[in-house]
Amino acid sequence: MxxxxxxxxxxxxxxxxxxxxLYLPKDIKCALITSQKKETGQIGKEILGDIIENFKIAEKSQIPxxxxxxxxxxxxxxxxxxxxxxxxxxxxxxxxxxxxxxxxxxxxxxxxxxxxxxxxxxxxxxxxxxxxxxxxxxxxxxxxxGFGSENMSQIKMLKPSDGVKGIKDFVLKVVEEAGPNPCPPMVVGVGIGGTFDKCALLAKKALLRPIDTENPQKYYADLENELLEVINKSGIGPQGFGGKTTALGVNIETMPTHIAGMPCAVNISCHVTRHKTQVI
Amino acid sequence: MKKIMLPLTDETVCSLKTGDRVLLSGYIYTSRDAGHKRMCEALEKGEKLPFEIENSVIYYVGPTPAKDGQIIGSAGPTTSGRMDKYAPVLMQKGLRGMIGKGERSDQVVKAIKEYKCVYFGAIGGAGALLSQCVKSNESVAYEDLGAEALRKLYVEDMPLTVIIDSFGNNIYEIGRENYLKSKT
Incomplete structure (x- = not known):
């Protein structure tokens, strides 16, 4: 003991x-820098430049x-x-x-x-x-x-017969309804399975995983990539002003569930997806 | 980027178009959920507002506390939609501009057109960057609300984007459409 x-x-x-x-995680910083280079929306590109400048000022001047x-x-x-x-x-x-x-x-x-x-x-x-x-x-x-993005999160008790299409449709619906409100580019945490409460927790825990990592199960890693691609074709863009960079990452976490259910929770986060870990 | 000096004039308001990137300078007031509730309760009771609302601009922000020697802490916009219930009556009383982020209700858009106002967007989540534009910060009222108190700020070259112009055009619709069109 x-x-x-x-x-x-x-x-x-x-x-x-x-x-x-004060310090944005490295995976988010890298994603923002890469996205800015690839962004073709004119206002979107400028906005991403300001967002990058923002995390630099935060570090240098010690302002949240x-x-x-x-x-x-x-x-x-x-x-x-x-x-x-x-x-x-x-x-x-x-x-x-x-x-x-x-x-x-x-x-x-x-x-x-x-x-x-x-x-x-x-x-x-x-x-x-x-x-x-x-x-x-x-x-x-x-x-x-932050609650600008937390307020845009949703949960749905899907039917097993809804299948993976039901999950995709629901995630896209949540992102669409969130639109410009959660300060895009966003990070999308998805929980699938468990019970009503556990599913929401899975979605929150999905946001803790660095966005440059994948779900260890290939099926869900592919689903993460597919969802990210579709979300970034929506045109919402940085801050909702139009562009390619609507989301920086989609992370999925799953667990076993009941024969009668397929809960799906979507926890939306913003480009300031913060977490810090320490082992004692 | 277009430079704009406050207070807003009819000419400036009408010249601003959705999607314009502007640098705003002048005095603005801060208020968010609890402050708006109080202002509207005061108006309902027939009381005066604690500041001159005619031609003013309100920034939806609840900053982090300032350290010694700092003018303000991190100061980015909060989601404007929560102020939708209160915004039309404030525009009717003379409010000319709002700074925030996110969608507005149909009633707010209608009031923006009717009273010739502008809804500006500051970058959500860029509180450190935006804090650098604030050159003075004084408390006006509702001090007990802490981060939600009503404050008067002097801002210099605050980078904003016109989200909804005085004609009701909305960058959230137009910007997305234009981007998607450019892809086809």
Whole structure:
């Protein structure tokens, strides 16, 4: 049994919140640079140039890439031989978020009640997921999620008879309805299978995988490529002003499901798809 | 890119066409969801707004906090559609321009045409870049709303694209059509 003091978790979360909001992941940066070279839409090309300039300014001047520094999603993979000591894990995570958002001058965007509203003032609570895995390490991923794109996400309980065509049609419908709102070029996370709740989580987890990687199953890797190609023929383009670059990547995650169902969730993200991972 | 000095005149508004890339300079006000709700509640009660709305421009933004020595933090646009419920009455009261991102409702487009307004797009997700154009930042009202407070900014050469012009033409429709036409 390996003991880990939760103070370590707090420190890690604090740093990851700040860094995720200042430094765009390399895969997204590369995709933006490549897309700008290939873009043929005139306004689209200029917009992509400004978007590239933006992440450079963010790094150099230490200003958050986007003012929507998100609701903080935290994903844990906890080795089953780990024993947390020194306090409550969830409280430690929220303390890390609180400190990171204060120290990093990040926007506090969380309201304490979905209907009655009221800003909590420190961006807590975080959305926390824990998976138990083998070993004695803890892998933490912090993904601040902006709501311009989150609001454009959808889930559908497809019928098995809808087949892969049903999935393709649904993903394209969601992208079409999102249009210019989620700050395209977007990243599209697709979850297929599981239950209603698990399917949405798969879609969110799909957004954590670098877009220069493929689903390990060839069938789904091909589907990712096909969907990306079709989405980029829609003409929506950067910011919706017309062009080739509507999406930077499509990631699919799947899991077994029930004989009666084929849930499909589409979690839309923007060109500021942020995540930071650390292993303790 | 066309340079535009605020306040907007009838001549400028009518000369702007959808898809124009412009550099905007002058005073603008910031407001988003909660601020709009308050402004419209004030109007319903017959109260005055906390700023002179005639010929003004509102930027839909909730910036990150400024560090010491900084004028403003990251300051990109939020999705405008959430302000659609409130925008027509503000245009009726004299609002001339809106800066945001994303689609607007039919009622907003109708009001844009009726009151001769412009809807500009700032690049969503480019808050660091856009923050560099802000040269002054003062609080006007609703300070308790934090990031959603009503602020007056002086912007210099803010890079924008005309999304909906005063004739109701929309780059989200035209830009896409033109791109797809160029491919066939």
């Amino acid at each position: 390996r003991e880990i003091n939760v103070e370590k978790i707090t420190d890690a979360i604090e740093n990851m919140c700040i860094e995720a909001n 890439i986007c003012q929507d520094t998100g609701m903080t999603c935290v994903f844990f993979e906890i080795g089953q031989d780990v024993h947390f000591v020194g306090g409550d894990l969830y409280q430690a995570v929220n303390e890390g978020v609180r400190r990171g958002y204060e120290k990093g001058y990040l926007r506090k965007s969380v309201v304490g009640d979905p209907v009655l509203r009221g800003n909590t003032g420190d961006n807590t609570p975080a959305v926390i997921y824990t998976d138990i895995v083998k070993g004695d390490k803890v892998k933490i991923t912090v993904a601040p999620k």
